[in-house]
Amino acid sequence: MTDYDTYVAKKIIEATPVGFDIAPDALHPKLFSYQRDIVRWAIRRGRAALFEYPGLGKSFQEWEFARHTVAYTDMPAIIFAPLSVAEQMAMEGPEFGYDINICRTRADVRSGLNVANYEILHKFSPEDFGAIICDESSILKSSLGKTANDLVDFAAAIPFRLAGTATPSPNDAQEILYHAEFLGVMRKKEALALFFIQDGNTSINYRLKHNAHAAYYKWLASWAVALRKPSDLGYSDEGFVRPPVNWQQITVDIVDPLDTGMLVQVEALGLNEQRKARNATLEQRVKATADLVNASNEQWLVWCDLNDESTALARAIPGAVEVTGSDSDAHKIDAMIGFKSGKYRVVVSKTSMWGYGLNFQHSWNQVHCGIGNSFERYFQGKHRQDRFGQRHIVNIWVVASTADGAVVQNIKRKEREQDGMYDEMIRHTAVHTDLG
Numbered sequence: 001m002t003d004y005d006t007y008v009a010k011k012i013i014e015a016t017p018v019g020f021d022i023a024p025d026a027l028h029p030k031l032f033s034y035q036r037d038i039v040r041w042a043i044r045r046g047r048a049a050l051f052e053y054p055g056l057g058k059s060f061q062e063w064e065f066a067r068h069t070v071a072y073t074d075m076p077a078i079i080f081a082p083l084s085v086a087e088q089m090a091m092e093g094p095e096f097g098y099d100i101n102i103c104r105t106r107a108d109v110r111s112g113l114n115v116a117n118y119e120i121l122h123k124f125s126p127e128d129f130g131a132i133i134c135d136e137s138s139i140l141k142s143s144l145g146k147t148a149n150d151l152v153d154f155a156a157a158i159p160f161r162l163a164g165t166a167t168p169s170p171n172d173a174q175e176i177l178y179h180a181e182f183l184g185v186m187r188k189k190e191a192l193a194l195f196f197i198q199d200g201n202t203s204i205n206y207r208l209k210h211n212a213h214a215a216y217y218k219w220l221a222s223w224a225v226a227l228r229k230p231s232d233l234g235y236s237d238e239g240f241v242r243p244p245v246n247w248q249q250i251t252v253d254i255v256d257p258l259d260t261g262m263l264v265q266v267e268a269l270g271l272n273e274q275r276k277a278r279n280a281t282l283e284q285r286v287k288a289t290a291d292l293v294n295a296s297n298e299q300w301l302v303w304c305d306l307n308d309e310s311t312a313l314a315r316a317i318p319g320a321v322e323v324t325g326s327d328s329d330a331h332k333i334d335a336m337i338g339f340k341s342g343k344y345r346v347v348v349s350k351t352s353m354w355g356y357g358l359n360f361q362h363s364w365n366q367v368h369c370g371i372g373n374s375f376e377r378y379f380q381g382k383h384r385q386d387r388f389g390q391r392h393i394v395n396i397w398v399v400a401s402t403a404d405g406a407v408v409q410n411i412k413r414k415e416r417e418q419d420g421m422y423d424e425m426i427r428h429t430a431v432h433t434d435l436g
Helices: 003-011 033-045 058-073 085-096 118-123 146-155 173-183 188-195 210-221 271-280 282-294 307-316 329-341 375-382 402-432
Strands: 047-052 077-081 100-102 113-117 131-135 160-165 196-198 206-208 224-227 246-252 300-304 346-350 365-369 395-401
Touching: 033 047, 033 058, 033 224, 047 058, 047 173, 058 077, 058 085, 058 113, 058 131, 058 160, 077 085, 077 118, 085 100, 085 113, 085 329, 113 118, 118 146, 131 146, 146 173, 160 173, 173 188, 188 196, 188 210, 206 210, 210 224, 210 402, 224 402, 246 282, 246 402, 271 282, 271 395, 271 402, 282 300, 282 307, 282 365, 282 395, 300 307, 307 346, 329 346, 365 375, 375 402, 395 402
Parallel strands: 047 160, 047 224, 077 113, 077 131, 100 113, 131 160, 246 395, 300 346, 300 365, 365 395
Antiparallel strands: 196 206
16 A cells, blocks of 8 residues: 555544435335335435436435435425426426425425525425425536535534436536535545645636545445446446437638637637537528528427527527526526426527436437537437437537537537546446445
């Protein structure tokens, strides 16, 4: 054992399990084998994270975790979720025998399972709950700011805690440290000192220390389970094999390179150049996107990043429903229900707002009117449709300019890196996590 390994071994205090054991026959009969074992492991630990790909049933596992902790503590459980996902849970829960109560204020809380949006955390009191669950917990990773800190403080007195996300980034200190703090595993400063080093001349960005690699993943696997498909942990993949997506790119030209500050049309490398290129091709990209969607009679998700793109797309696609951040909650919920039911053929929105947690595997067409450098947003948008339970090949179109080559390649590179990241997490999870 190296000096560093000895140092880490002395410093790391693995979170002591605070949970309880349940008999296998006490679990919901519709849970798959891997779900049953993960739920038992999470309940035994009492505080855990589920890093599972979309469609593997995180919500189902969250509900079962909540059901048993409610019975054990004789106190309600609260699930915090993105907007519209709370309503989706309340709609889908009864199909599996769960009665999930939507809460707007503390007065709405009742015994059993409750769900609320992250935005109204301040309207609740932690002493009312025996368990707290964060669904799509990665949405708070952008900064360990007020909302995340409030959530960590809120959860501190609640004995049972669970977090679930499909897009963890183990090399992203902010996201993993948020999960560790929320679960009470380790404080941010302690984890930073043990595993991370400042990346360049900045106090904001951190990277994993080279000699901390093995220790970090072993520590992570002691309180989190990672899964892309059941066979990652030795279970059968029957019913979970998805064909590759039909990924296609439509490339539009920049009409006037001077609009981007360039003398000739070249690939935009810097963020400033990429933003200029995106603005300069807005009209062409909107037209190409609208032409594609208008030529079809099937349902479409149309993703964008800019307000002007959203407005122009809604105008160019007859019958399209636009969902923006300024819309009322009622409108956003109606759009979700209407798209699921087939009432609305096309929804235009931003992946940053509507791309998390919603299940749209009843449809299989989406187009990105431009693409940014955020792999997480692209990944989340993609997997609203490309998820286990989808019976069609999903068609994904990306409308980009000739100057966006670096952006597209960056997204593809990050996708490859995420596969490597999951390989590492799964390797250590299989060794170090006792799933029973």
